[in-house]
Amino acid sequence: MSEIHHDAVGIGNAIVDVIANADEAFLIRHGLAKGGMTLIDEARAESLYAAMAAGIESSGGSAANTIAALASLGGTGGFIGKVRDDTLGKVFAHDIRAGGIAYVTAPATDGKATARCLIFVTPDAQRTMQTFLGASIDLGPDDIQPEMIAQASYTYLEGYLWDPPECKKAFLKAAKIAHDAGRKVALSLSDAFCVERHRADFLDLVTDHVDVLFANEAEITSLFQAPNFDEALQKVRGRVGLAALTRSEKGSVIVAGDDVHVVDAIRQDRLVDTTGAGDAYAAGFLFGLARGRTVVESARIGGLAAAEVISHFGARPKTPLRDLLARHPV
Amino acid sequence: MSEIHHDAVGIGNAIVDVIANADEAFLIRHGLAKGGMTLIDEARAESLYAAMAAGIESSGGSAANTIAALASLGGTGGFIGKVRDDTLGKVFAHDIRAGGIAYVTAPATDGKATARCLIFVTPDAQRTMQTFLGASIDLGPDDIQPEMIAQASYTYLEGYLWDPPECKKAFLKAAKIAHDAGRKVALSLSDAFCVERHRADFLDLVTDHVDVLFANEAEITSLFQAPNFDEALQKVRGRVGLAALTRSEKGSVIVAGDDVHVVDAIRQDRLVDTTGAGDAYAAGFLFGLARGRTVVESARIGGLAAAEVISHFGARPKTPLRDLLARHPV
Numbered sequence: 145m146s147e148i149h150h151d152a153v154g155i156g157n158a159i160v161d162v163i164a165n166a167d168e169a170f171l172i173r174h175g176l177a178k179g180g181m182t183l184i185d186e187a188r189a190e191s192l193y194a195a196m197a198a199g200i201e202s203s204g205g206s207a208a209n210t211i212a213a214l215a216s217l218g219g220t221g222g223f224i225g226k227v228r229d230d231t232l233g234k235v236f237a238h239d240i241r242a243g244g245i246a247y248v249t250a251p252a253t254d255g256k257a258t259a260r261c262l263i264f265v266t267p268d269a270q271r272t273m274q275t276f277l278g279a280s281i282d283l284g285p286d287d288i289q290p291e292m293i294a295q296a297s298y299t300y301l302e303g304y305l306w307d308p309p310e311c312k313k314a315f316l317k318a319a320k321i322a323h324d325a326g327r328k329v330a331l332s333l334s335d336a337f338c339v340e341r342h343r344a345d346f347l348d349l350v351t352d353h354v355d356v357l358f359a360n361e362a363e364i365t366s367l368f369q370a371p372n373f374d375e376a377l378q379k380v381r382g383r384v385g386l387a388a389l390t391r392s393e394k395g396s397v398i399v400a401g402d403d404v405h406v407v408d409a410i411r412q413d414r415l416v417d418t419t420g421a422g423d424a425y426a427a428g429f430l431f432g433l434a435r436g437r438t439v440v441e442s443a444r445i446g447g448l449a450a451a452e453v454i455s456h457f458g459a460r461p462k463t464p465l466r467d468l469l470a471r472h473p474v
Numbered sequence: 475m476s477e478i479h480h481d482a483v484g485i486g487n488a489i490v491d492v493i494a495n496a497d498e499a500f501l502i503r504h505g506l507a508k509g510g511m512t513l514i515d516e517a518r519a520e521s522l523y524a525a526m527a528a529g530i531e532s533s534g535g536s537a538a539n540t541i542a543a544l545a546s547l548g549g550t551g552g553f554i555g556k557v558r559d560d561t562l563g564k565v566f567a568h569d570i571r572a573g574g575i576a577y578v579t580a581p582a583t584d585g586k587a588t589a590r591c592l593i594f595v596t597p598d599a600q601r602t603m604q605t606f607l608g609a610s611i612d613l614g615p616d617d618i619q620p621e622m623i624a625q626a627s628y629t630y631l632e633g634y635l636w637d638p639p640e641c642k643k644a645f646l647k648a649a650k651i652a653h654d655a656g657r658k659v660a661l662s663l664s665d666a667f668c669v670e671r672h673r674a675d676f677l678d679l680v681t682d683h684v685d686v687l688f689a690n691e692a693e694i695t696s697l698f699q700a701p702n703f704d705e706a707l708q709k710v711r712g713r714v715g716l717a718a719l720t721r722s723e724k725g726s727v728i729v730a731g732d733d734v735h736v737v738d739a740i741r742q743d744r745l746v747d748t749t750g751a752g753d754a755y756a757a758g759f760l761f762g763l764a765r766g767r768t769v770v771e772s773a774r775i776g777g778l779a780a781a782e783v784i785s786h787f788g789a790r791p792k793t794p795l796r797d798l799l800a801r802h803p804v
Contacts, residue, residue, distance in 0.1 A: 164572075165792070198542070198569035200788060201531040212528070231561040239528035242494075457792070458530060462495070 150246070150296035151219040151434035152330075155288070155318055156207025156305055157280040158225030158249070159259040160232040163271075163419065163457055164199035166264035171272055176264065179362075180337045181273040183307060189276035192262050201232075202458045203239035204261055205280075206302040206334055209420045209459045213427030213449050215243040218466040219434065222246035222292045224318075228279035232258035239460075249287050252279045263419055269454065271419040281308030285317045293318050294325035297434040298356070300426065303334030303363075306342045319353045330356035332426055333363040340366060350384050356433070357387040358426045364389055377404070388429050388443060390422055395447065398439045407443040410451040410472075420459025424449035428465075437474070444474040480576070480626040481549040481764035482660075485618070485648055486537025486635055487610040488555030488579070489589040490562040493601075493749065493787055494529035496594035501602055506594065509692075510667045511603040513637060519606035522592050531562075532788045533569035534591055535610075536632040536664055539750045539789045543757030543779050545573040548796035549764065552576035552622045554648075558609035562588035569790075579617050582609045593749055599784065601749040611638030615647045623648050624655035627764040628686070630756065633664030633693075636672045649683045660686035662756055663693040670696060680714050686763070687717040688756045694719055707734070718759050718773060720752055725777060728769045737773040740781040740802075750789025754779035758795075767804070774804040 171178050174192060184192070203212075211221040223240055227233030229251040236258060240247045259278035263271050283305075293299050299322040305311045319329045331354045333339050339346060346367060350357055357380070361373050364387075370376035373391070380387045380399050387399040395409040425446035432442025452461050452468055501508050504522060514522070533542075541551040553570055557563030559581040566588060570577045589608040593601050613635075623629050629652040635641045649659045661684045663669050669676060676697055680687055687710070691703050694717075700706035703721070710717045710729050717729040725739040755776035762772025782791050782798055 193568060196568075196572065198533065198572040198790065201565065203528065235531065238523060238526075242526065242528040456786070460528065462787070 148295055148297055149220065150222045150292070152211060152214055152298040152300050152430045153222040153224065153292050153296040154207035154211040154300045155224045155315065156302040157205045157259055157277060158208060158227045158236050159205040159261045159275065159280065160201055160236055161204035161261045161263050161419070161459060162193065162196070162199045162201050163263040163265060163417070164197040166197065166266060168266055171264065171266065176272050176274065177337065178266070178272050179270050181275055181304070181335045182337065184274050184276050186276055189260060189262065189274070192274055196262060196264070200457060201235070202460065203236045204459045206304055206332060206423050207300055208240060209423035210300060210427045211245055212240065212243050212460045213424045213453070213465060214431050215245050216461045216465040217427060217431045217445070217449065217469060219431045222296060224249050224287060224289065224292070226252060226279050226283040226287065227258045228252045228256065230258055232260065233279070246292065248289070252282050255279060255282060265417045265419070265457070269415045269418050271417060277308060281311065283308070283314055284310040285313045288314050288318050288321070290321050293321040294327065296327060298328050298330050298430050300330045300430060302332050303338045303342070303346065306338070306345060328355040329353055330358065330430060332358040332422065333367060336362040336366045339363050343367060355385050357384045358390070358422065359387070360390045360422060386439065388425070388446065390425055396425065396443050398443050400439050405440050405443070407440055407447065410447045412451040412454055414455045416455055417457045418454050420453045421450045423459060424453040424461065441474050445469065448472055448474065478625055478627055479550065480552045480622070482541060482544055482628040482630050482760045483552040483554065483622050483626040484537035484541040484630045485554045485645065486632040487535045487589055487607060488538060488557045488566050489535040489591045489605065489610065490531055490566055491534035491591045491593050491749070491789060492523065492526070492529045492531050493593040493595060493747070494527040496527065496596060498596055501594060501596065506602050506604065507667065508596070508602050509600050511605055511634070511665045512667065514604050514606050516606055519590060519592065519604070522604055526592060526594070530787060531565070532790065533566045534789045536634055536662060536753050537630055538570060539753035540630060540757045541575055542570065542573050542790045543754045543783070543795060544761050545575050546791045546795040547757060547761045547775070547779065547799060549761045552626060554579050554617055554619065554622070556582060556609050556613040556617065557588045558582045558586065560588050562590065563609070576622065578619070582612050585609060585612060595747045595749070595787070599745045599748050601747060607638060611641065613638070613644055614640040615643045618644050618648050618651070620651050623651040624657065626657060628658050628660050628760050630660045630760060632662050633668045633672070633676065636668070636675060658685040659683055660688065660760060662688040662752065663697060666692035666696045669693050673697060685715050687714045688720070688752065689717070690720045690752060716769065718776065720755055726755065726773050728773050730769050735770050735773070737770055737777065740777045742781040742784055744785045746785055747787045748784050750783045751780045753789060754783040754791065771804050775799065778802055778804065
């Protein structure tokens with residue numbers, strides 16, 4: 145087995161977020177499904193952007209956020225995802241590399257622009273996302289770097305990646321490389337609407353290719369079409385080796401083989417924007433596991449990372465998480 | 475005299491900010507003058523950006539920030555400033571219009587890219603700015619819309635505009651239109667280094683063309699080459715009709731003819747990033763004046779706006795300032 149260079153390598157959509165406040169009436173007026181992520185085309189992105197309040201732009205993308213938070217914790221990470229060679233693509237590449245993350249995916253030189261996600265934050269701090277996938281969907285099997293995957297403790301995949309057809313092949317190629325090298329594969333279900341779109345595929349994936357599953361309450365109940373969280377929890381047991389099920393302010397439930405651990409959330413009184421909370425949790429959990437911590441300790445690190453990210457606008461940490469972890473040891 | 479359509483029209487550089495954390499060692503290593511704004515060329519902007527941490531992008535520019543905050547207070551505003559027809563130019567135009575601000579300056583179709591300001595925020599919340607003026611400097615007298623100026627209670631000019639040569643002419647043209655229409659002209663000195671560059675011009679301007687002067691302690695002492703704030707204050711009296719001199723946590727001092735008013739700052743325990751504090755103060759002060767409030771009340775509105783802006787990353791308000799003003803009436 146070759147040397148380990150990364151705690152985790154993420155594969156996902158390479159997206160620049162545009163975040164602005166919106167009220168509930170705005171969501172209704174524009175027919176936006178609150179709390180979810182909807183795929184839109186460039187024309188719809190333009191018209192929604194025109195109606196949107198003044199915003200801030202920052203690099204995003206679910207798996208990319210996770211790797212950024214993992215690096216902020218002091219972990220070593222890599223990322224694979226596609227941008228176009230335009231202004232936003234340069235911003236994305238700059239930001240991920242500035243975090244010390246290995247990122248060498250070649251940008252597309254023609255075709256669609258770098259992906260954008262319009263994020264509407266309502267007064268309750270919930271985010272509603274409208275994503276134009278742009279150049280992201282050009283990620284294919286050729287972009288998977290076998291050495292990077294083989295040398296990472298965890299290969300982390302976002303469920304969103306299942307939307308663009310070529311990305312599935314990239315995803316399965318990476319999972320095979322990881323397992324052949326004796327590494328683990330983690331998957332986030334990403335979003336309940338995403339689960340709706342790909343339920344059958346995701347059930348097969350979870351059973352056959354995934355060692356660590358991340359899901360929130362809505363996603364896991366949707367996956368198993370369960371009437372409630374407890375029934376979904378029973379279906380997870382035995383089906384996947386390790387699952388981290390997040391429940392917002394109720395913390396998380398870890399299913400590790402036959403064991404179930406309930407882990408409290410870290411209290412955060414300053415709730416501003418929940419964008420990236422699940423991504424940050426996954427970062428803390430994977431960082432803990434990769435560094436030999438117990439699953440419960442890893443879940444607590446996940447909770448600490450999530451608490452930081454929801455205290456401000458934007459999906460990536462603003463305070464170095466390694467400092468936060470040093471001040472609040474787990 | 476024609477009807478009034480705007481409380482204030484701002485004329486300034488049209489800039490997109492890139493904001494990231496940096497430590498003191500970073501500033502030293504890259505030779506950055508802490509707390510100031512330095513003009514840089516595109517090559518330097520590229521190399522500093524490469525060294526910069528992951529950031530967030532948001533629309534900025536001193537006078538543009540002021541008009542955005544004025545609109546957030548419920549005021550009516552217009553803005554004149556030049557972008558290129560590129561991605562960042564579209565972001566700038568979107569954000570200012572999303573605030574309900576009149577903005578019709580034609581974008582440049584060739585030449586330099588939209589202006590960028592790299593902002594390094596140190597752990598003490600101070601900001602150090604490095605500005606590539608780009609397309610901003612193509613603003614000229616032809617971009618000044620006489621009706622917009624003549625129909626605004628205040629025409630607000632940023633000192634930074636004195637750097638690009640053609641902008642001076644635009645500035646003087648606007649001041650003449652405003653005065654011919656019986657309106658007032660306000661100027662912010664912008665930055666102590668900017669005052670150093672243009673001291674003689676600024677002294678003439680303040681005496682001959684400016685009705686309302688905004689300056690902080692460093693700027694006003696630099697303008698008069700005074701040994702301390704109190705001596706600078708004495709030089710202001712009699713030279714300009716109305717001056718608002720800001721002193722960070724010490725509040726502001728208003729010089730109104732022979733009267734001097736000391737106004738306390740609004741306490742802000744959550745100090746994150748001082749970028750835009752002076753711009754927001756000017757917004758509140760001009761909004762108050764335009765709406766017939768006393769100079770002291772206007773200074774308090776300025777303080778309230780500044781307190782909001784320093785509580786988060788980015789130079790423009792995140793909470794609608796009219797709501798804040800409703801909760802904390804002045």
